[in-house]
Amino acid sequence: MGKFIDVVALHEAKDNLSKLTPKERKTVNAALRKAGLDGNTVFRSPNAGLMAVTGVMSKHGFEYTDYGGFKPDSGGTKRIDFERSNKADPFSPTSIANSIIWFSWYRHRETSYECIAYLS
Numbered sequence: 325m326g327k328f329i330d331v332v333a334l335h336e337a338k339d340n341l342s343k344l345t346p347k348e349r350k351t352v353n354a355a356l357r358k359a360g361l362d363g364n365t366v367f368r369s370p371n372a373g374l375m376a377v378t379g380v381m382s383k384h385g386f387e388y389t390d391y392g393g394f395k396p397d398s399g400g401t402k403r404i405d406f407e408r409s410n411k412a413d414p415f416s417p418t419s420i421a422n423s424i425i426w427f428s429w430y431r432h433r434e435t436s437y438e439c440i441a442y443l444s
Contacts, residue, residue: 341408344423348384349443355380361441370394370429373439377427385409387417388425401428 356362359376367373381387388406404425407417427441 341418342421344420344443349423352380352384352386353442355384356441356443361439363438363440365439366432367429367437367439368435370400370437370439373429373437373441374427376439377425377441381406381425382409386420389419397431399428399430401426 356377359365359380360367361373361376361380367376377388385408386406387409388404394400394402404427405419406423406425407419410416410418423443425441425443427439429440430438432438
């Protein structure tokens with residue numbers, strides 16, 4: 325007798341990968357705060373803050389999609405979609421459907437930016 329594939333179970337597993345759990349959200353948000361993305365650290369540019377986000381997200385198995393870039397003017401906010409990394413196939417990450425990264429910055433001086441990032 326041949327093996328049967330449980331299609332429903334496969335779809336449920338895929339759905340679970342596309343959702344951020346409350347524990348994951350709490351863990352990543354704590355790591356973002358620890359990395360200084362709570363507004364209490366000075367970054368030389370918004371890009372430096374975004375690089376800190378990249379490091380935290382990567383450490384926790386996530387990557388963000390194209391965020392469209394931004395102008396490092398006096399301040400702003402970006403909504404950034406992100407995905408769960410796929411170690412088996414790096415070209416096929418799973419989009420997260422129930423959360424986004426909110427990234428904002430405010431310029432205090434020419435090379436002094438306050439950056440805040442958190443997962444919704």
